[in-house]
Amino acid sequence: TGDTWGVRTNQLYSVGGVDGDYVTRPEKIRDGVWQFSTSGTMESSTAYRPIALMFHHAEDRTGALDHDNYLTVRLLNDGTNDEVQLREVDGGTGSELAATTVALTDGNRYVVRVEAIGARIRVWVDDVQLIDYELIGQNLKFTEYSRWGFLEYTAGSPGTNANVHEVYAFEFDEPYE
Numbered sequence: 001t002g003d004t005w006g007v008r009t010n011q012l013y014s015v016g017g018v019d020g021d022y023v024t025r026p027e028k029i030r031d032g033v034w035q036f037s038t039s040g041t042m043e044s045s046t047a048y049r050p051i052a053l054m055f056h057h058a059e060d061r062t063g064a065l066d067h068d069n070y071l072t073v074r075l076l077n078d079g080t081n082d083e084v085q086l087r088e089v090d091g092g093t094g095s096e097l098a099a100t101t102v103a104l105t106d107g108n109r110y111v112v113r114v115e116a117i118g119a120r121i122r123v124w125v126d127d128v129q130l131i132d133y134e135l136i137g138q139n140l141k142f143t144e145y146s147r148w149g150f151l152e153y154t155a156g157s158p159g160t161n162a163n164v165h166e167v168y169a170f171e172f173d174e175p176y177e
Helices: 137-144
Strands: 005-008 011-014 022-025 032-039 051-057 069-077 082-090 093-101 110-117 120-125 128-134 147-152 163-171
Touching: 011 051, 022 051, 032 051, 051 110, 069 110, 069 120, 069 137, 082 120, 082 128, 082 137, 093 128
Parallel strands: none
Antiparallel strands: 005 011, 011 163, 022 147, 032 110, 032 163, 051 069, 051 147, 069 082, 082 093, 110 120, 120 128
16 A cells, blocks of 8 residues: 555665655554664765654554554664654654664664564664664554554655665564564
């Protein structure tokens, strides 16, 4: 489901290249691990095109996606630093939950791994853990949502198209360590 995405040389990409283009999977993962490699234009805060993991994406009572409530992990320059960012979209408004500086180079490929168990979310880039975050308060609602996919962010005239490949997604069954 989602917008028009394609596969070229075994890499997933947004055909339209429009900000907010998304693709989701019907398989649901509440507690699990997502790992993928991605590249794009990430080192600028004004002309960028990264693809983010979109997870803990809400559905309404009919099973339709609720695009106003989900979490994302993306690599992007915040205007000052290159960062890995854990973000929320809550009621249609996006905000940053956690971010850590990481060196980015446009066009380079990065392996991103996200682990979500209960309220705890951990993020690795190229096998280095950079975020360890615990959802609290009202944000605990995200632990109940289980859809996932990818979302493209775009601004300006980025020079490097974004893509994703080598996607692995695993759901945890209790017990787990």
